[in-house]
Amino acid sequence: MSGPSAVRAAKNFLDLDPVELPAELEELRREVRAFLHDEIESGRVTPHVDQWLAGWDPAFSRRLGERGWLGMTYPRQYGGSDAGALARFVVTEELLAAGAPVAAHWIADRQSGQALLNFGTEEQREAFLPRIARGEVFFAIGMSEPDTGSDLASVRTRGTRVDGGWQIRGTKIWTSGAHHADAMIALIRTEAPTENRHAGLTQVIVELPDPTVEVRGVRLLTGEHHFNEVVFKDTFVPDARVLGKPGAGWSQVTSELGNERSGPERILSTLPLLVEAMRWIAESGTQVSPARLGELYARLWALRQMSLAVAGRLQLGEDPAVSASIVKDLGTQFEGSLIDAVREMVDVEPDYASAHALPRMLAEAVLHSPGFTLRGGTNEILRGIVTKAVGSA
Amino acid sequence: MNEIIEALTKAVSDACRRHPSVPTGPGGPGEGPAWNAELWSALDDIGVLLLPVPEDRGGAGGDLATTVGVLEVLGAESAAVPFGENALLAGWLLSECGAEIPGGVMTAAVAGAELGISRAGDDLVLDGRIARVPWGRCADHLVVLAGRNVMLLHPGQYEIHHGANLAGEPRDDVVFETASIGDAQIRPLRDDSPVDDESFAARTALVRAALMAGAARRAFELSTAYASERQQFGRSINRFQTVQQYLAAMAGEVLLCKVSAEAAAAALDRDAEHGGSAATAAMVAVSAAASTVARTAHQVHGAIGFTEEHSLRSSTTRIWSWRDEGGGAGTRAAQLGARVVGTGADGLWPSLTV
Numbered sequence: 001m002s003g004p005s006a007v008r009a010a011k012n013f014l015d016l017d018p019v020e021l022p023a024e025l026e027e028l029r030r031e032v033r034a035f036l037h038d039e040i041e042s043g044r045v046t047p048h049v050d051q052w053l054a055g056w057d058p059a060f061s062r063r064l065g066e067r068g069w070l071g072m073t074y075p076r077q078y079g080g081s082d083a084g085a086l087a088r089f090v091v092t093e094e095l096l097a098a099g100a101p102v103a104a105h106w107i108a109d110r111q112s113g114q115a116l117l118n119f120g121t122e123e124q125r126e127a128f129l130p131r132i133a134r135g136e137v138f139f140a141i142g143m144s145e146p147d148t149g150s151d152l153a154s155v156r157t158r159g160t161r162v163d164g165g166w167q168i169r170g171t172k173i174w175t176s177g178a179h180h181a182d183a184m185i186a187l188i189r190t191e192a193p194t195e196n197r198h199a200g201l202t203q204v205i206v207e208l209p210d211p212t213v214e215v216r217g218v219r220l221l222t223g224e225h226h227f228n229e230v231v232f233k234d235t236f237v238p239d240a241r242v243l244g245k246p247g248a249g250w251s252q253v254t255s256e257l258g259n260e261r262s263g264p265e266r267i268l269s270t271l272p273l274l275v276e277a278m279r280w281i282a283e284s285g286t287q288v289s290p291a292r293l294g295e296l297y298a299r300l301w302a303l304r305q306m307s308l309a310v311a312g313r314l315q316l317g318e319d320p321a322v323s324a325s326i327v328k329d330l331g332t333q334f335e336g337s338l339i340d341a342v343r344e345m346v347d348v349e350p351d352y353a354s355a356h357a358l359p360r361m362l363a364e365a366v367l368h369s370p371g372f373t374l375r376g377g378t379n380e381i382l383r384g385i386v387t388k389a390v391g392s393a
Numbered sequence: 394m395n396e397i398i399e400a401l402t403k404a405v406s407d408a409c410r411r412h413p414s415v416p417t418g419p420g421g422p423g424e425g426p427a428w429n430a431e432l433w434s435a436l437d438d439i440g441v442l443l444l445p446v447p448e449d450r451g452g453a454g455g456d457l458a459t460t461v462g463v464l465e466v467l468g469a470e471s472a473a474v475p476f477g478e479n480a481l482l483a484g485w486l487l488s489e490c491g492a493e494i495p496g497g498v499m500t501a502a503v504a505g506a507e508l509g510i511s512r513a514g515d516d517l518v519l520d521g522r523i524a525r526v527p528w529g530r531c532a533d534h535l536v537v538l539a540g541r542n543v544m545l546l547h548p549g550q551y552e553i554h555h556g557a558n559l560a561g562e563p564r565d566d567v568v569f570e571t572a573s574i575g576d577a578q579i580r581p582l583r584d585d586s587p588v589d590d591e592s593f594a595a596r597t598a599l600v601r602a603a604l605m606a607g608a609a610r611r612a613f614e615l616s617t618a619y620a621s622e623r624q625q626f627g628r629s630i631n632r633f634q635t636v637q638q639y640l641a642a643m644a645g646e647v648l649l650c651k652v653s654a655e656a657a658a659a660a661l662d663r664d665a666e667h668g669g670s671a672a673t674a675a676m677v678a679v680s681a682a683a684s685t686v687a688r689t690a691h692q693v694h695g696a697i698g699f700t701e702e703h704s705l706r707s708s709t710t711r712i713w714s715w716r717d718e719g720g721g722a723g724t725r726a727a728q729l730g731a732r733v734v735g736t737g738a739d740g741l742w743p744s745l746t747v
Contacts, residue, residue: 013644014610014647014648014651016651016652017652017655018652018655018656018659020659029746033743093746097742271742274741275738275739275741275742276738278733278734278737278738278741279738279739281734282734282737282738288730288734289730290726290728290729290730290733290734291726291727291730292726292730293729293730293733294677294725294728294729294731295677295681295726295730297674297729297730297733297745298673298675298676298677298681298726298729299678300745301653301671301674301675301678301745302649302652302653302674302675302678302679303649304745304746305653305656306649306652309652309656323648326645326648329641329642329645330645330646330649380638382641383637383638383641384637384641386640386641386644386645387631387637387638387640387641387644390617390640390644391617
């Protein structure tokens with residue numbers, strides 16, 4: 001997080017330049033493609049839509065870890081490959097485009113590990129980062145609560161000071177993967193609310209499972225279990241598991257957002273559906289409107305350039321929060337419009353249980369679509385951030 | 394943005410402020426805007442008129458990424474000068490023949506189906522027309538790509554029939570009546586030159602994308618300014634969430650325009666072939682995004698933006714023109730889509746990461 005450039009980037013949202021990937025990353029891309037080809041051909045991986053939410057496959061995550069494709073932005077001393085944000089961009093976009101099951105490690109690799117690097121103690125980094133990079137430890141994020149959605153500063157889960165740590169009471173919700181995860185980074189209130197709503201919040205690492213933490217599934221409208229309600233019943237968190245400074249939770253959480261919001265997962269969640277539709281169109285000899293397809297393709301091309309440009313900023317150690325918000329706003333809308341374009345092009349009924357890929361993926365995409373523009377900050381909240389930054393409010 | 398581009402775009406921006414391009418009526422034929430000769434001369438002083446032309450051909454040897462930076466400024470300022478035609482098209486065609494680049498204003502076109510070309514001895518004879526040549530009436534030289542030849546033509550050899558786009562920029566029909574073109578005016582392209590109708594179209598697409606990116610930015614700036622000044626219900630309208638959401642959505646599209654145009658320029662700098670697809674994709678994406686910006690800008694401005702006296706129209710009428718010019722967005726989208734179908738399912742993603 002280099003201070004002055006971060007400020008500069010935040011002041012002028014147009015200060016975002018396209019990035020050309022260095023040639024050596026094309027070699028990396030070829031390796032990832034060959035690996036994925038092999039995984040799919042061998043039947044170990046079946047492509048699905050929205051796999052960074054739904055594709056929980058610890059064995060696949062470990063295979064990525066073995067190849068050095070997790071923890072790519074972490075220093076080598078913590079088990080990472082120190083390859084940088086652009087290398088990570090290449091690997092993650094290939095995984096997403098192929099519809100590979102990346103959910104298990106996704107939060108840990110993208111966000112929790114980065115937070116540990118930025119704010120964690122040496123002991124915390126050593127305890128978690130090498131295992132995240134090997135695909136052995138998975139994280140969940142505890143931000144939303146039953147009464148706290150977009151208004152994150154209103155969290156009510158309380159941490160009370162006790163001997164040697166904090167006792168936590170309260171409820172988190174919409175916590176993806178908490179029923180499988182090995183740890184959760186939760187945002188809790190450790191001081192009574194004051195005029196400054198952003199003060200008194202703290203991030204803590206809760207290791208799971210824990211007998212005082214109840215994890216209840218909240219099923220998606222598909223019946224799938226990804227979401228959870230997580231209840232802390234006087235859970236003890238030792239001081240050694242406080243992340244960063246007590247009271248500094250808000251600034252820590254908001255500094256993760258550039259990472260959280262700009263990645264290719266905000267654009268490519270439904271791409272496997274388009275690929276499958278193109279296969280169906282070729283095999284069935286269906287005539288499609290080339291202009292409609294071309295417009296979709298051009299928008300995708302443009303959004304990928306934007307996401308890549310933000311990765312370039314991350315590579316420089318900046319926090320491009322505003323452009324990241326823009327990428328997420330436009331990218332997640334695209335994920336939905338792709339579905340409609342496919343529906344126009346192919347005459348296929350969505351069928352979740354179909355043995356054929358296209359009707360199954362269409363069903364997955366349609367049924368997962370409400371989440372695209374909600375998760376990671378609703379698009380309306382993101383536009384609020386953009387409006388403030390452009391100085392018009 | 395690197396320092397060279399920053400300094401150059403600032404100089405161009407200052408020149409545009411010193412010599413503003415006066416908005417004119419949404420003219421039909423004969424009502425083109427004032428050709429901004431002062432600005433042209435200021436751009437000449439800055440040394441950008443042949444910015445991307447190699448230095449050994451009399452240009453500045455700049456790359457397309459830098460040139461696009463200049464185009465974005467000119468697009469934002471609604472500058473009444475044929476910079477793109479001169480620097481990126483005419484200058485390029487002539488330098489690809491190893492020809493001398495003459496002084497004066499140049500514009501460029503592809504010969505097209507309406508122009509008959511026959512041979513009479515060593516000369517060529519031209520009959521017919523080239524439709525809607527940008528800034529045709531202002532040009533001292535018209536550079537025409539005809540297959541593997543480039544013709545350098547002069548106003549005495551053709552008639553100009555005035556036409557205009559929605560912003561009043563000249564889009565003139567150039568009409569030939571048995572015009573004899575001497576050997577000295579015809580230059581073959583270098584054998585290894587990548588120039589063809591398709592690469593000409595790609596550069597045209599890049600020019601339009603960059604200009605639209607600039608115009609969209611200006612329409613957005615005008616909208617944020619207006620929304621902060623305009624008072625309704627006792628407060629400025631940017632206090633209303635609906636208006637705020639509009640402005641944020643516009644900001645996103647404006648950023649998409651900028652990154653797309655600049656990414657396409659970088660792609661063309663790197664690789665003329667794949668860069669051509671990038672320029673086409675950028676033009677299609679920017680056309681849609683800039684159209685959204687134009688529509689929203691008018692909604693934010695209310696009735697005043699719909700009038701001749703308000704400068705918003707300078708930006709929006711240009712967006713509405715440029716998106717359909719020189720192979721419009723619809724045609725280019727269809728080309729892209731046909732290519733995607735041809736590439737097949739397994740080629741779709743790899744084609745995006747080239």
